[in-house]
Amino acid sequence: WRRASSSDEALFARANSSWILRARAASPDAWASLIFWAAASSRFARFSSASSKRFLFSTSRCCCLKRLRSSASCFARFFAALASVACFASSAANFSSQDGSSATGTSADALRASRSARFCSLAAAFASAFNRLRSCFASSFNRFFSSLASIFFCSFARKSLRLRASSFFRRRFSSSSMSRLSSSVITAGSSKTISGSTGSGSSGSESDSDEDDDDDDDEDFAAALASVQRLDEKSRAGSTVASQRDIGTPAAKPTLTQVRPEVVDDFIRNFLIKVGMSRTLDNFNSEWYDLQQKGKLAEVYTDTVPDIYVRNQDLDERVVALQQQLDKMRIITEKAQGTWDKFRKERDFHRMHHRRVVQEKAKLTTDLQRLRKHYLSYEPTLKDLQKKYEVAMKEKMLTRLERDRIKARVHTLEAQVQQLQAEKAAATKAPATPKPPRPKRGADSKLPPRDSVPNPYASLTFDPPGIERYQLRRTFKGHVNAVSAAAFHPHKPILATVSDDATWKLWSVPNCDLVMSGEGHRDWISGVDFHPAGSHLATASGDRTVKIWDFAGAACAHTFSDHTQAVWDCAFHHTGDFLASCSMDHTTRLWDLSSLRCRQTLRGHVDSVNACAWQPFSNNICTASGDKTVSIWDARSALCVQTFYGHTNACNGVACNARGDVVASCDADGVVKLWDVRTVTEIGTIHVSTHPVNKVCFDRSGTRIVCAGDDGLVHGYSTDDLSSVLWSGRGHEDAVQGVCFDPADTLLVSTSTDCTFRIWS
Numbered sequence: 203w204r205r206a207s208s209s210d211e212a213l214f215a216r217a218n219s220s221w222i223l224r225a226r227a228a229s230p231d232a233w234a235s236l237i238f239w240a241a242a243s244s245r246f247a248r249f250s251s252a253s254s255k256r257f258l259f260s261t262s263r264c265c266c267l268k269r270l271r272s273s274a275s276c277f278a279r280f281f282a283a284l285a286s287v288a289c290f291a292s293s294a295a296n297f298s299s300q301d302g303s304s305a306t307g308t309s310a311d312a313l314r315a316s317r318s319a320r321f322c323s324l325a326a327a328f329a330s331a332f333n334r335l336r337s338c339f340a341s342s343f344n345r346f347f348s349s350l351a352s353i354f355f356c357s358f359a360r361k362s363l364r365l366r367a368s369s370f371f372r373r374r375f376s377s378s379s380m381s382r383l384s385s386s387v388i389t390a391g392s393s394k395t396i397s398g399s400t401g402s403g404s405s406g407s408e409s410d411s412d413e414d415d416d417d418d419d420d421e422d423f424a425a426a427l428a429s430v431q432r433l434d435e436k437s438r439a440g441s442t443v444a445s446q447r448d449i450g451t452p453a454a455k456p457t458l459t460q461v462r463p464e465v466v467d468d469f470i471r472n473f474l475i476k477v478g479m480s481r482t483l484d485n486f487n488s489e490w491y492d493l494q495q496k497g498k499l500a501e502v503y504t505d506t507v508p509d510i511y512v513r514n515q516d517l518d519e520r521v522v523a524l525q526q527q528l529d530k531m532r533i534i535t536e537k538a539q540g541t542w543d544k545f546r547k548e549r550d551f552h553r554m555h556h557r558r559v560v561q562e563k564a565k566l567t568t569d570l571q572r573l574r575k576h577y578l579s580y581e582p583t584l585k586d587l588q589k590k591y592e593v594a595m596k597e598k599m600l601t602r603l604e605r606d607r608i609k610a611r612v613h614t615l616e617a618q619v620q621q622l623q624a625e626k627a628a629a630t631k632a633p634a635t636p637k638p639p640r641p642k643r644g645a646d647s648k649l650p651p652r653d654s655v656p657n658p659y660a661s662l663t664f665d666p667p668g669i670e671r672y673q674l675r676r677t678f679k680g681h682v683n684a685v686s687a688a689a690f691h692p693h694k695p696i697l698a699t700v701s702d703d704a705t706w707k708l709w710s711v712p713n714c715d716l717v718m719s720g721e722g723h724r725d726w727i728s729g730v731d732f733h734p735a736g737s738h739l740a741t742a743s744g745d746r747t748v749k750i751w752d753f754a755g756a757a758c759a760h761t762f763s764d765h766t767q768a769v770w771d772c773a774f775h776h777t778g779d780f781l782a783s784c785s786m787d788h789t790t791r792l793w794d795l796s797s798l799r800c801r802q803t804l805r806g807h808v809d810s811v812n813a814c815a816w817q818p819f820s821n822n823i824c825t826a827s828g829d830k831t832v833s834i835w836d837a838r839s840a841l842c843v844q845t846f847y848g849h850t851n852a853c854n855g856v857a858c859n860a861r862g863d864v865v866a867s868c869d870a871d872g873v874v875k876l877w878d879v880r881t882v883t884e885i886g887t888i889h890v891s892t893h894p895v896n897k898v899c900f901d902r903s904g905t906r907i908v909c910a911g912d913d914g915l916v917h918g919y920s921t922d923d924l925s926s927v928l929w930s931g932r933g934h935e936d937a938v939q940g941v942c943f944d945p946a947d948t949l950l951v952s953t954s955t956d957c958t959f960r961i962w963s
Contacts, residue, residue, distance in 0.1 A: 469511070646801065655776070657818055660861050676714060678709070683701050684957060685700070686727065688940050690942060695710060700741055702727070705723075706720050727742065728744065739753070748783045771784050784812065784825055785811060786810040804842075808827075811826070813855045822836060824856050831845050844879075846882075855896060857900055858900070860902050860903075862879070863880055890909050890911055893911050893937075901943050902947055906920060909941070910952055916962070931960075935956040948963060
């Protein structure tokens, strides 16, 4: 409202847009009012800019042509409205021309007085023209024309008199007139719709409402004229004060323009618009303007909203915003609290762990100091023992030399005695009667000469078993403790198993019915082997003994107890006359089954001998030791023939193929190595797993190798391709301790720490 032209253009543009949208659903009377509005705006547009003039003319032309084509009655009303507007336009033009002609030679006071007089006459002429226009249209649009007249009146008042009355009317009709204008259109549209549907039954009520609206419009217009007159008087008083100020009277301070406070109805509308209650806003506007036109609203309801309510509303909005921020901060605080609790718990855990580590460190430091002191106390004793050991070794060497010398003298004396006896016997020539010899256990068996028996498997070729198709067939839990080893009968389908429960058992294969069991060892049993004839069974135990069991007598035939520590494994010679056993005492012993005594002791390993096996049809024994070596011994001379180096950890098992030219060994690193006996070289290496490999065995063709390890799996490999796994048997729940083929290579048996042995085929 700072400029008259811009305010009038904005006001007319808003009213015109609203009417165009709402008149499409209203009655023909509404279209007649729109035509009047277009004609009046086209006459008034000469006081405005060219853009608004073109817009209003185009709108009026379209609307008029559309309605004139459809209704003759609207056409007659249009001409009546046009006549009234033309009359008012001529008056306005006359008023403007007189104002321009009189502005040249008169004073400011006289000009202001003449303008007031002419404006009052113009207002009277406009009132009569407005009454004539109103009589041509339906009474439901009286409020619209009342607002329109007020807007025209304010605009011409500001242009003509340049008084503050125009600001008063703008303030009076800026928001309320437009709201009344929109509500009147809504009421008019709804009333026309209802009247069209109900028919002639509501004609009496419409006439009454029309008379009330006419009275309200007359009252509004009269109030507007009275307000203009009061403003004219105030302007005259202002001119008098100005003349006095020119004379010398001190003038008051200029009044500052203040922002008009918000009225109650605008306050409620703003609230409804803010919360989006459009239907409630329409009902409020209809009822509010209806009551205001009828004068039923008290002054207290139309007054401005007290500042305290406006301030309360602002404070409420700030409270809502602060509450939202508080909720966000509360969520952030809860997250921070949770994070802090988590960090606090982690801090407490690490602090407790640190304290425990400090305590353990202090304890270890104390133990180390105590052990250091204890070691220092033993150091003199160790030095004394070292000296005594050196002295004993010197004495031992001297004793050996003395023994050899005495032995040589004894042999010489014996030879002399024999010679003397022979001479005496020849002299007497009398036959001697010898005493009968004392009974003995038996004579020593004669060791067969080297390569005296040909290997029958050297010229035979066997088909390799299809271990890649092996599946688990049966699982038996025959012992109450870990099953450490198993062996097949050389001629019958019988399986022997030994366990850590100090028992051995014979099972029929494949049904695994119990045939025989034996008890006698005082500790775990780690090795088992059948006699080549199948009549005896040998077991090696942790009680430092090797027992021979006789199936015919169902009892223990003999016990060899020369080992000083636990015995790990045992194996029969192919002739059945000898038995080899290896022990933790770093030795391998050769037992004669005829004389029931130890014939040879193989010494050379510096750690426990964990496994032993005979080279087929020969006098050579293969041993695997904890000193990471595999050795081949000659049983006749008790000498080491060859030693294979290459393992990086303790060797757990050793096996020879049927031809006797390849030896396989396994160690605690999960590595299996193949050695060529003829060239004394390493053939290949198999990296089975990261767990120790406990047992390895060949099939009778010599092309398949099966390994048992602590990972609970049984792995099968081919000697042609050592890099890939040919088969893996899964089924055991714990470490696999032993594995062996049956003589026909149709079954594979594995024993495990889970107290079971399983049959694969």
